[in-house]
Amino acid sequence: MAPPPWYPSPALSGAGYSAAELAESCDRVFLLDQRDLPAREVYATLRSVEEVAEAIRAMVVRGAPAIGIAAAYGMVLAARALRPAEASRYVAGLRAAASMLVAARPTAVNLSWAVSRMLASAEAHAHEPAEERVADLAALARRIHVEDLEACRRMGRVGAARIPHGATILTHCNAGALATGGYGTALGVVRAAAEAGKQVRVLADETRPYLQGARLTAWELSQDGIPVEVITDSMAGHFLRRREVTAIVVGADRIARNGDIANKIGTYGLACLAKHHGVPFYVAAPWSTVDLATLDGDHIPLEERSRDEVVRVGGSVLVPEGVPARHPAFDVTPAELITAIFTERGEYAAGEIARAGEAGA
Numbered sequence: 001m002a003p004p005p006w007y008p009s010p011a012l013s014g015a016g017y018s019a020a021e022l023a024e025s026c027d028r029v030f031l032l033d034q035r036d037l038p039a040r041e042v043y044a045t046l047r048s049v050e051e052v053a054e055a056i057r058a059m060v061v062r063g064a065p066a067i068g069i070a071a072a073y074g075m076v077l078a079a080r081a082l083r084p085a086e087a088s089r090y091v092a093g094l095r096a097a098a099s100m101l102v103a104a105r106p107t108a109v110n111l112s113w114a115v116s117r118m119l120a121s122a123e124a125h126a127h128e129p130a131e132e133r134v135a136d137l138a139a140l141a142r143r144i145h146v147e148d149l150e151a152c153r154r155m156g157r158v159g160a161a162r163i164p165h166g167a168t169i170l171t172h173c174n175a176g177a178l179a180t181g182g183y184g185t186a187l188g189v190v191r192a193a194a195e196a197g198k199q200v201r202v203l204a205d206e207t208r209p210y211l212q213g214a215r216l217t218a219w220e221l222s223q224d225g226i227p228v229e230v231i232t233d234s235m236a237g238h239f240l241r242r243r244e245v246t247a248i249v250v251g252a253d254r255i256a257r258n259g260d261i262a263n264k265i266g267t268y269g270l271a272c273l274a275k276h277h278g279v280p281f282y283v284a285a286p287w288s289t290v291d292l293a294t295l296d297g298d299h300i301p302l303e304e305r306s307r308d309e310v311v312r313v314g315g316s317v318l319v320p321e322g323v324p325a326r327h328p329a330f331d332v333t334p335a336e337l338i339t340a341i342f343t344e345r346g347e348y349a350a351g352e353i354a355r356a357g358e359a360g361a
């Protein structure tokens with residue numbers, strides 16, 4: 001299938017692909033199926049909010065900002081399906097759709113942030129004619145998309161200022177264009193450094209069990225011509241000890257009030273290694289990832305996924321039958337291990353997040 005029409009144009013996003021798009025007619029959502037990358041570049045076509053929620057749960061689309069954008073587009077499909085409904089049924093239907101979307105993945109706060117924004121707007125415009133309600137929500141969903149892309153570009157420039165010429169950056173999971181509205185958070189920092197003329201190379205942790213680093217980060221960076229080498233997660237300590245890593249840069253799924261962050265399982269171990277080796281550990285995230293209502297990392301809901309995702313690789317079963325396996329999908333990195341957080345509003349010490357948020361920074 002040909003790629004769908006982009007809302008933020010490829011020229012703005014800097015990529016010839018997009019994680020999530022809404023059809024101009026507002027009757028379909030297109031998601032680049034990230035489970036198939038890098039083997040196949042296929043866009044799934046979704047026609048209902050139920051299908052969008054299931055696609056988020058099944059990781060067709062993943063990455064904190066990208067699932068927020070996909071969910072915002074899903075709300076447009078829900079509104080369209082409720083077109084004939086009078087205002088109170090319309091609002092009740094959209095509330096149910098919002099709950100279903102938010103339940104799809106619990107850790108990334110960008111999901112509930114985007115859905116709440118859509119729901120508030122739907123409630124405020126519930127008495128408008130049905131076609132206008134849909135058009136208003138579509139405009140807001142596209143704004144959420146383009147705002148995220150712009151935030152990535154700004155935080156990229158903020159973070160790039162910390163990256164020296166000749167740096168080797170270790171990253172975990174995929175915090176790139178595929179995980180966002182485009183350009184990326186951690187990979188946005190890498191891209192902005194490269195665009196500023198700095199020579200940079202990336203060590204991409206493969207990121208068991210979904211292999212977002214091996215499959216997605218390596219795919220994105222190789223398309224951009226940015227040097228990238230994939231390592232298994234267990235190799236990171238070796239390369240840090242050999243002083244081959246200048247800085248670690250990762251994304252985040254939620255930043256708590258005290259500056260603790262949740263990110264892909266394995267991030268915490270990297271932060272400990274960085275501390276031990278005196279290497280800076282940076283987090284890049286849009287402000288939509290900050291959750292001032294969650295006091296600290298212990299209060300962040302951490303998704304536990306199926307053991308099957310750990311015990312199977314490709315078609316093969318790795319673990320003897322009947323042996324249990326665990327699959328926490330995220331871990332928490334405490335604020336004291338984070339050198340700085342890059343956002344579109346600027347760079348902060350992790351402990352400054354609450355004050356910056358309250359000041360509206």
Ligand SMILES: CSC[C@@H](O)[C@@H](O)C(=O)COP(=O)(O)O
Pocket residue numbers: 062063064065108172173174175176179180184185186212250251252253263264265329
């Ligand atoms: C800009 S994306 C930041 C995070 O969402 C990313 O690092 C991550 O952990 C994604 O996890 P995933 O399970 O692939 O959705």
